[in-house]
Amino acid sequence: MSTVTHARMTPTALRILGTAEQLFYQHGLRAVGVERIADEADTTKKTIYDRFGSKDGLITACLQRRSDRWHAFVTAYIDEHHPAPGLPQVMGVLDALEQWMADNTRGCGFVNAYAELAGTGHEALPIIAAEKAWTRDLYVSLLSALAVPDADLRGRELAIVHEGAVVQMTAGEQADALAVARALQQRLVAEAVEAGLRPVGSHP
Amino acid sequence: MSTVTHARMTPTALRILGTAEQLFYQHGLRAVGVERIADEADTTKKTIYDRFGSKDGLITACLQRRSDRWHAFVTAYIDEHHPAPGLPQVMGVLDALEQWMADNTRGCGFVNAYAELAGTGHEALPIIAAEKAWTRDLYVSLLSALAVPDADLRGRELAIVHEGAVVQMTAGEQADALAVARALQQRLVAEAVEAGLRPVGSHP
DNA sequence: ACGTAACCATACCGGTCGGTATACTTGCAG
DNA sequence: CTGCAAGTATACCGACCGGTATGGTTACGT
Numbered sequence: 001m002s003t004v005t006h007a008r009m010t011p012t013a014l015r016i017l018g019t020a021e022q023l024f025y026q027h028g029l030r031a032v033g034v035e036r037i038a039d040e041a042d043t044t045k046k047t048i049y050d051r052f053g054s055k056d057g058l059i060t061a062c063l064q065r066r067s068d069r070w071h072a073f074v075t076a077y078i079d080e081h082h083p084a085p086g087l088p089q090v091m092g093v094l095d096a097l098e099q100w101m102a103d104n105t106r107g108c109g110f111v112n113a114y115a116e117l118a119g120t121g122h123e124a125l126p127i128i129a130a131e132k133a134w135t136r137d138l139y140v141s142l143l144s145a146l147a148v149p150d151a152d153l154r155g156r157e158l159a160i161v162h163e164g165a166v167v168q169m170t171a172g173e174q175a176d177a178l179a180v181a182r183a184l185q186q187r188l189v190a191e192a193v194e195a196g197l198r199p200v201g202s203h204p
Numbered sequence: 205m206s207t208v209t210h211a212r213m214t215p216t217a218l219r220i221l222g223t224a225e226q227l228f229y230q231h232g233l234r235a236v237g238v239e240r241i242a243d244e245a246d247t248t249k250k251t252i253y254d255r256f257g258s259k260d261g262l263i264t265a266c267l268q269r270r271s272d273r274w275h276a277f278v279t280a281y282i283d284e285h286h287p288a289p290g291l292p293q294v295m296g297v298l299d300a301l302e303q304w305m306a307d308n309t310r311g312c313g314f315v316n317a318y319a320e321l322a323g324t325g326h327e328a329l330p331i332i333a334a335e336k337a338w339t340r341d342l343y344v345s346l347l348s349a350l351a352v353p354d355a356d357l358r359g360r361e362l363a364i365v366h367e368g369a370v371v372q373m374t375a376g377e378q379a380d381a382l383a384v385a386r387a388l389q390q391r392l393v394a395e396a397v398e399a400g401l402r403p404v405g406s407h408p
Numbered sequence: 409a410c411g412t413a414a415c416c417a418t419a420c421c422g423g424t425c426g427g428t429a430t431a432c433t434t435g436c437a438g
Numbered sequence: 439c440t441g442c443a444a445g446t447a448t449a450c451c452g453a454c455c456g457g458t459a460t461g462g463t464t465a466c467g468t
Binding site: 110128160163174188 | 375
């Protein structure tokens, strides 16, 4: 299959990728035809198939690009606003998410892609799972830097809250879901940190 | 628009509804054609259009039916296993979810539908939001029966965990996400109950 | 008995889909 | 100078899409 990578990509290919990622996210995978992508990217179907092989190949490349974009976005946000480990650094993920969602009002693009791809043996499915694992591992590693006990478990809890907030904000149409999730996460992190400060088995 | 209701539905219409709901959930809305639904329901396109007016009308009826099914399922589960208010009753929602997901391995059908319908002015969008509101309100009312302080806020937290668990189990491919969510919910409910037992402002 | 609602069978419509073919232009590297 | 990769433009392909038309059968309520 030889998935198309970002490195050494033709200018036109990059333009196609950007246009397609936006259209796929905004309208869904099956709802967008290859011809429309070609038109809006000011190119032709021929070039798209020359560069990406098939619509499925393009979808795969788009999801990979979106994954890379999100990772770079969160990483940059945390590096800039909360470079040192601590509770604010952990909360930086949700802060970044809030900023990200200002321009991504249709929910999680990977969950949406999963909705259309699950069950098919589509080559992009591992990318979706990998993205979820990345964000989960981000929480885990941020907690680990705080020397929190059971960082793996606590990180997975925060990731669940993270995902749930996105769903409630979009499909659930609950505008303040992110605020609720933030308060909950803050409480959980505080509890975890406190548990780390107390010596083992010294519960009063 | 006059949405098609379940009441007084033709036997064939009910068969169409069941087949379509299953196909739409299993493969996605746009991925399933009307002709395929007709074939698998042992009927004809003509009858489908006579009963539901359009594919969009059928989609709307399917989501309404799925919503009703889920509500009936959870309600019956709790009534049977945990008829009295208490922590186990609250946890009954996730227990029911686990049982539900044994036959629904493609994630939340409403989130999946949202993925394909958001942005279009589709008539079924309110049904999706209503379903999310119903499950959220279920948590709130179960907590209210426990005389928990801030039941509304605590219920919304539980609902966020609920939705996050589904996403992590499916798109996130994390099989134990439900167990993590269950432990987290249990802790949250226990804390909330404890807070209700303590008199106001008497924090030691 | 008659009308009507429900249903089946089948053919058809215009449009769009993913994907291919052909032919031409441009720019750069050997 | 030449060859090749990249791109444009356009026409085309079979398949499938949502939706409609026609015509016929069965069963039931009045």
